[in-house]
Amino acid sequence: MSTQTLFNVAVVGSTGAVGEQILKLLAERDFPIKSLKLLSSARSAGTKIAFKGQDITVEEAKPESFAGVDIALFSAGGDVSKALIPHAIEHGTVCIDNTNAYRMDPGTPLVVPEVNIDKVNEHKGVIANPNCSTIQMVAALKPLYDRFGISRIIVSTYQAVSGAGAKAINEMLRQSREVLEGNDPNPDILPVGSLPVKHQIAFNAIPQIDKFQENGFTLEEMKMIRETKKIMNDESLEVTATCVRIPVVYGHSESVYVELKQDFDLSEVKKLLAEAPGIELQDDPDNQVYPLATDAAGKNEVFVGRVRRDLSNPRALNLWIVSDNLLKGAAWNAVQIAEHIANTRK
Amino acid sequence: MSTQTLFNVAVVGSTGAVGEQILKLLAERDFPIKSLKLLSSARSAGTKIAFKGQDITVEEAKPESFAGVDIALFSAGGDVSKALIPHAIEHGTVCIDNTNAYRMDPGTPLVVPEVNIDKVNEHKGVIANPNCSTIQMVAALKPLYDRFGISRIIVSTYQAVSGAGAKAINEMLRQSREVLEGNDPNPDILPVGSLPVKHQIAFNAIPQIDKFQENGFTLEEMKMIRETKKIMNDESLEVTATCVRIPVVYGHSESVYVELKQDFDLSEVKKLLAEAPGIELQDDPDNQVYPLATDAAGKNEVFVGRVRRDLSNPRALNLWIVSDNLLKGAAWNAVQIAEHIANTRK
Incomplete structure (x- = not known):
């Protein structure tokens, strides 16, 4: 018998167009989730989003939101990523960032799994998802x-x-x-x-x-x-x-x-x-x-x-x-990276 | 006092999208028209089109339609041009063809007035209007x-x-x-x-x-x-x-x-x-x-x-x-060529 490692996952920007697709893919792909935290701006906090039949209340994303989170997927704009990712990294969260904030940072891998999945392992807490085009x-x-x-x-x-x-x-x-x-x-x-x-x-x-x-x-x-x-x-x-x-x-x-x-x-x-x-x-x-x-x-x-x-x-x-x-250009590429991290942590 | 030479003009494909724009431009530009013949397929013959306040009845385009026509502007498809332009040339009509029929014919000038208006004078009865793009x-x-x-x-x-x-x-x-x-x-x-x-x-x-x-x-x-x-x-x-x-x-x-x-x-x-x-x-x-x-x-x-x-x-x-x-890409380029012919025939 095999046991599967489960992960505490957070989705930042969970009410946006890309966040919605990320949640859909995490459910479809049966991502090994222990707990799922949905984060957003204060404006969208309180919204309820259904995930695998359960309603999850969206919380405002704050620096302390990442305590205990293993993997966080960010798609709430570059400013949110810049503000929150350093705190998430301090909490030991591996961040997959769908914004432009870290893409050209020399220390951050910029990953398209079909091209350079090996780069994921070089991350220092954040892996950047490239631009859709x-x-x-x-x-x-x-x-x-x-x-x-x-x-x-x-x-x-x-x-x-x-x-x-x-x-x-x-x-x-x-x-x-x-x-x-x-x-x-x-x-x-x-x-x-x-x-x-x-x-x-x-x-x-x-x-x-x-x-x-x-x-x-x-x-x-x-x-x-x-x-x-x-x-x-x-x-x-x-x-x-x-x-x-x-x-x-x-x-x-x-x-x-x-x-x-x-x-x-x-x-x-x-x-x-x-x-x-x-x-x-x-x-x-x-x-x-x-x-x-x-x-x-x-x-x-x-x-x-x-x-x-x-x-x-x-x-x-x-x-x-x-x-x-929104899929290969954003959510699917990010979830592919998350799956790679999950698979290599087993 | 100056006298203006007037021309017998025919528009072939006068009920189409480009034909409509050609008529609009001939009117706007006050093209020196003695008579205007509107030609089309049998299907559209009988339609009445207003030109400078006068209703003109569209006639079916036939080989003999070009008797006495000085300048004919064709935009009724390549097959119509191929079938009728040889007859129009026999009648001494100068044809400006907006279709693909003659464009790559080595003896036919392909003219964009801003680029090669001098080529118009080399025509042997037909000047081709290039593709819109x-x-x-x-x-x-x-x-x-x-x-x-x-x-x-x-x-x-x-x-x-x-x-x-x-x-x-x-x-x-x-x-x-x-x-x-x-x-x-x-x-x-x-x-x-x-x-x-x-x-x-x-x-x-x-x-x-x-x-x-x-x-x-x-x-x-x-x-x-x-x-x-x-x-x-x-x-x-x-x-x-x-x-x-x-x-x-x-x-x-x-x-x-x-x-x-x-x-x-x-x-x-x-x-x-x-x-x-x-x-x-x-x-x-x-x-x-x-x-x-x-x-x-x-x-x-x-x-x-x-x-x-x-x-x-x-x-x-x-x-x-x-x-x-429909304008510089078709009707306006054709009317520019017609104006050049009219001006050089004075």
């Missing part, structure tokens, strides 16, 4: 990186509004109704809640996700550039990104041009992708099969299609990569 | 090509449903209503009317515009690749395209990576774009100003923003190029 791209490119090497990536994204939270989903759906009824869409949230200018997202494409940096790139674009290099552990990798919000609810799509370091056979590329863990190849142009955001929504996999050799550079590939930004 | 890109890149040279372009598009005609607009709006009401969207038209598989366009991104070719690229992507080289008159220009349909009604957006042949100063690039004919620079990240499809709709200009130097290749630029696909 980065995760699906590196997961899809890893088998090609390992086999052929990659010198350059040029990516343009088609990102869902759920990446900006539940309020942005409501905003996009509300605006869509207004426009369909001939009314003014009255933009209120996107592109960036904390910035003064708002743009219509319904029936539009907004080339701004997060704030602009001095170099003319947005923070989202810089996340893709920096995080890809860190996860691939290759500072020589050249990455360019243009990040765009489009009126899709769930599922980021990416048009990716990638230069390989070696000649390749297209059928081998497809075979590598088809066999890679966590990847599903959807590539049958004759039958109009390629990844679609609406098909990827609700699934944990990263879907890859439109795989074709570049016409001007025979060592380059073009790909269309789609995944549910 | 090509026109806006080459118009924006021309000033950079002339000043610095361009070696490579990698473009990902975010294309409006109006590019697939009025039926596709209705389809997208209908599907949006269905999804908002919790019903099945029942895809019926897109991505390609004549192909068996249909995909949801509402709240989705479809990486297929037109049919797939044997090389894995779609015809739309190949149009962008081939037409760009022909219009720029530079077969050495390397072009890669990924064309994607998104739920926008009017206005194609493009994420464009472009490698220049010389070092450049970013402020000079912006100055060249700001001063170029037909281009409007919208590039003020601090104030969240960049081109948006909803702003470009209904306007003739090509809007350019997000102008930034690439981080991994200092000789490369990233741009966001937006224009109304």
Whole structure:
């Protein structure tokens, strides 16, 4: 007979769009939980959330909340992570952080399990979950990186509004109704809640996700550039990104041009992708099969299609990569890391 | 006193989405018309269309329709152009063709007035209007090509449903209503009317515009690749395209990576774009100003923003190029060509 180690788990940001998916996955995956603590801002404290048939009352997240907690999953924004994770670490909690707070910290592993799960063991109390648009791209490119090497990536994204939270989903759906009824869409949230200018997202494409940096790139674009290099552990990798919000609810799509370091056979590329863990190849142009955001929504996999050799550079590939930004792009990647920690602690 | 030469003009496909815009522009621009003939398929013949306060009855387009016609603007599909343009040429009509029928014909000029208006004079009866997604890109890149040279372009598009005609607009709006009401969207038209598989366009991104070719690229992507080289008159220009349909009604957006042949100063690039004919620079990240499809709709200009130097290749630029696909991408480009012909015949 085997005995299973059980863990005291906390979910910080449990009432948010990602927190909700984390709880769903912890239940579905039957994560070995001894106790589950649901934490949030003071505003949401007192809310009751059902988990495996039991109602759990959400508590306000405080520095002392982490006493006795083995594993905490954070998705309540960078400021909350920065404020609370140092206290959680003092309590001996292993933190899996879904925000931007620790991702580029040299001492913090930035982990996509299909790419660099070995890095988890180097953690000093916190493991960072990468940005949604980065995760699906590196997961899809890893088998090609390992086999052929990659010198350059040029990516343009088609990102869902759920990446900006539940309020942005409501905003996009509300605006869509207004426009369909001939009314003014009255933009209120996107592109960036904390910035003064708002743009219509319904029936539009907004080339701004997060704030602009001095170099003319947005923070989202810089996340893709920096995080890809860190996860691939290759500072020589050249990455360019243009990040765009489009009126899709769930599922980021990416048009990716990638230069390989070696000649390749297209059928081998497809075979590598088809066999890679966590990847599903959807590539049958004759039958109009390629990844679609609406098909990827609700699934944990990263879907890859439109795989074709570049016409001007025979060592380059073009790909269309789609995944549910709340699942593989956030909650599922975090739960995968939590499962790895649980398995290696047994 | 000056006398103005007046022309007998025909519009073929006058009841379509592009035909409608052509008529609007001919009226707005006060095109020097002696007589205006509205032509269409047998199905639409008999329809009455108002032009400058007069109702004109649409006639079925036939080979003999072009007797006495000086200038004909075609936008009724490639098959109609192939069937009728040879007859129109026999009648001495100068044809401006908005379809794919003659674009890559070596003897036919492919014209974007801001780029190669001089080619109009080489016509042998037909001048081809390029594909919508090509026109806006080459118009924006021309000033950079002339000043610095361009070696490579990698473009990902975010294309409006109006590019697939009025039926596709209705389809997208209908599907949006269905999804908002919790019903099945029942895809019926897109991505390609004549192909068996249909995909949801509402709240989705479809990486297929037109049919797939044997090389894995779609015809739309190949149009962008081939037409760009022909219009720029530079077969050495390397072009890669990924064309994607998104739920926008009017206005194609493009994420464009472009490698220049010389070092450049970013402020000079912006100055060249700001001063170029037909281009409007919208590039003020601090104030969240960049081109948006909803702003470009209904306007003739090509809007350019997000102008930034690439981080991994200092000789490369990233741009966001937006224009109304029915106007500069089709009707306005055709009317510009017609105006040039009218002006040079005086």
